Amino acid sequence: xxxxxxxxxxxxxxxxxxxxxxxxxxxxxxxxxxxxxxxxxxxxxxxxxxxxxxxxxxxxxxxxxxxxxxxxxxxxxxxxxxxxxxxxxxxxxxxxxxxxxxxxxxxxxxxxxxxxxxxxxxxxxxxxxxxxxxxxxxxxxxxxxxxxxxxxxxxxxxxxxxxxxxxxxxxxxxxxxxxxxxxxxxxxxxxxxxxxxxxxxxxxxxxxxxxxxxxxxxxxx
Numbered sequence: 001x002x003x004x005x006x007x008x009x010x011x012x013x014x015x016x017x018x019x020x021x022x023x024x025x026x027x028x029x030x031x032x033x034x035x036x037x038x039x040x041x042x043x044x045x046x047x048x049x050x051x052x053x054x055x056x057x058x059x060x061x062x063x064x065x066x067x068x069x070x071x072x073x074x075x076x077x078x079x080x081x082x083x084x085x086x087x088x089x090x091x092x093x094x095x096x097x098x099x100x101x102x103x104x105x106x107x108x109x110x111x112x113x114x115x116x117x118x119x120x121x122x123x124x125x126x127x128x129x130x131x132x133x134x135x136x137x138x139x140x141x142x143x144x145x146x147x148x149x150x151x152x153x154x155x156x157x158x159x160x161x162x163x164x165x166x167x168x169x170x171x172x173x174x175x176x177x178x179x180x181x182x183x184x185x186x187x188x189x190x191x192x193x194x195x196x197x198x199x200x201x202x203x204x205x206x207x208x209x210x211x212x213x214x215x216x217x218x219x220x221x
Contacts, residue, residue, distance in 0.1 A: 003157060017160045026103045026160050027052045027081055031129050035059070036078040037070055050079075050153075051125035057153040058121040059109065068149040072111035079105045079153060087183040090167035091176045097163065099182065105158035109151040115142070118150045132207030 003018055017023070036045045046067045051058045057079060061068050071077055081103045088097040112118045119140060126134040140148065167180050189211040192204060 003159075015161050015163055017162070018158070019160070022162075023103050023105075023158050023160045024052070026083065026101045026162075027057070028128075029101065030081045030083050033057070033059075033079050033081045035067060035071070036080070037067065037075055039066075039070055049125060049129065051121070051128035053121075053124050055155045057105070057155065058124050059151045059153055060122060060125060060148055063147055063149045065149060068111075068151055071109040071151055071153075072149065074108050074110065076106065076108060077153070079103075079107070079155075081105075083187075084185050085164070086185050088163075088167050089180055089183060091169045091173040091178045091180045095167055095169055095173075097167065099163050099165070101160070101162045103158055103160050105153075105155045107154045107156040109153040112150045112152055115145050118145055118148070121150045121152065122148070130207060130211070132205065136205060 031049055032047060033050045034045050034047050036043065044067065048059055048061065048067070059068065059071070083101045084098055085101065086099040088099060090096050112121055122140060123134045166182060169180065192208050194201070
């Protein structure tokens with residue numbers, strides 16, 4: 001990844017990386033991003049779903065979205081993604097922390113106008129969220145495509161930052177009779193809830209079984 005002062009790691013640089021593979025791994029493991037931009041000197045940070053293809057992130061939403069209307073003008077923007085893997089409980093209040101994986105990306109976006117390219121980008125987002133879903137559903141029609149704005153955010157430079165491992169206590173605190181360690185956290189899918197309002201029953205797709213199977217095993221145990 002390109003490196004300028006914007007993505008130079010100052011604090012705890014040993015936890016950071018500009019390695020493309022590391023950045024892609026974090027982006028591919030998450031699906032929720034926060035997009036930062038400025039309108040008339042007023043900063044905004046908006047959460048949104050995304051999909052990645054190479055060095056591009058696809059963002060979408062209503063054609064009336066202020067965020068998308070602003071970004072499509074090519075203003076500089078910042079996209080952050082964070083995965084919280086655990087709370088780190090130290091023996092002192094000061095050294096409490098969390099284990100995490102994060103990416104900070106800078107770039108600009110352009111509006112995708114071609115209907116075929118818009119549909120392709122929407123498929124990338126859908127497959128990023130739930131692989132296999134796009135092939136099951138009715139695709140967007142002309143009216144729906146017109147009501148949807150799709151942006152291609154080009155990553156100009158980015159950095160990743162990752163923390164793992166136990167708490168880092170002061171040597172004088174290590175003998176204190178206080179529980180210390182890691183409380184692991186993760187996002188998991190629970191059992192899928194079918195929509196039975198219209199009297200039709202459809203078997204759970206295999207791609208959803210992959211999401212819910214692990215959750216079911218945890219509940220059984």
